[in-house]
Amino acid sequence: VKAKRKRANAEQLQVLNAAFEKSYFPSTEERLRLSKQTKMCPRTVQIWFQNKRQSVKARSEA
Numbered sequence: 041v042k043a044k045r046k047r048a049n050a051e052q053l054q055v056l057n058a059a060f061e062k063s064y065f066p067s068t069e070e071r072l073r074l075s076k077q078t079k080m081c082p083r084t085v086q087i088w089f090q091n092k093r094q095s096v097k098a099r100s101e102a
Contacts, residue, residue, distance in 0.1 A: 051078075055074065056074065060089065064089070064093055071085050
C-alpha cells in the first residue's frame, strides 16, 4: 500500500522558502539541517527544492 502524500505545512514552507532565497542549490549538510528543522526526510527536502526550481523556471519563461 502506497503511503499518502503529505503536504508541507505553513511553518515548514516558511523555513524552506527562506532557505531557497539564500540558495537554490543547498549543500547536503544544509539539506540535512533543514530536514531536522522541518521534521521532513532529507529526500523530501531535496524533492521540494527540485520542484521549487522548476516552478521558478516555468514562471520566468511564461
